[in-house]
Amino acid sequence: MTPALPVMSDETVTAIALAAARGDSDARERFVRALQLDVRRFVTYLARDAQAADDLTQDTFLRALASLHRFEGRSSARIWLLSIARRVVADSLRRTAVRPRIADVADWQGAAEYSQPTGLPGFDEGIAVMQLVGTLPADRREAFLLTQLLGLSYAEVASLTGCPVGTVRSRVSRARAFLTQCLADAAATPGSVGALVAA
Structure with a gap:
């Protein structure tokens, strides 16, 4: 490495x-x-x-x-x-x-999941969070990932996406609010992280 x-x-x-x-x-x-x-x-x-x-x-x-x-x-x-x-x-x-996409195996999704490492601390939670991020509307997901994952400023994301800074702020804020609410709901329900992963 x-x-x-x-x-x-x-x-x-x-x-x-x-x-x-x-x-x-x-x-x-x-x-x-x-x-x-x-x-x-x-x-x-x-x-x-x-x-x-x-x-x-x-x-x-x-x-x-x-x-x-x-x-x-x-x-x-x-x-x-x-x-x-x-x-x-x-x-x-x-x-x-x-x-069309062609897979070499009948259950390509299952094969991909089984090939991933499991049992790592935070593994299930990380999958759940990324699945939740994947459910965000495309514009909110993009703004969230650019600012929170890649660390770009709101102004840089506005320049990249061609929309006003205020729109980027709004998209990130709504994405955060959605993810926070989903994670709070999951924390309040026993076993719900597993349910989020299985969803």
Whole structure:
């Protein structure tokens, strides 16, 4: 397992991207390494398909590196890259919607669940929370994940999604309220975490 890289500031990542745009090959590698985890997390939750995350991440970087020479630093490189990731996921969802999915086993969902580690502390609760996040409307889920998982500011998410900052705040607030209420309800009912996981 490779050690986690320290989180770089937006200014540093943008400076690296600008150097890469000028042809610095070392900067291109540092740009990918600095943002790879953010992109992978974002596409995983946006697409709601962990199996496709590596391909979506790779597609995002392929598109970004192909157009990096046009990056001028008017927004942070992180926001620029996540906007590309958003389009990659949207394109992938459109392609997937028009072709059927084929599984090698009759119960592919069960096989995927059995292959996951269990018995870890907080495992069931983590699954329950992510299932609840998955039930959020797409716009609230995206705003919640970008701010709470990737740590982007409301202004950055507004720039990325093309909506006002107040709308982003409202979406995150409603997502939090929904998740908090669901978890409070689950805590008040014995055995309900298991029920949430099974739902």
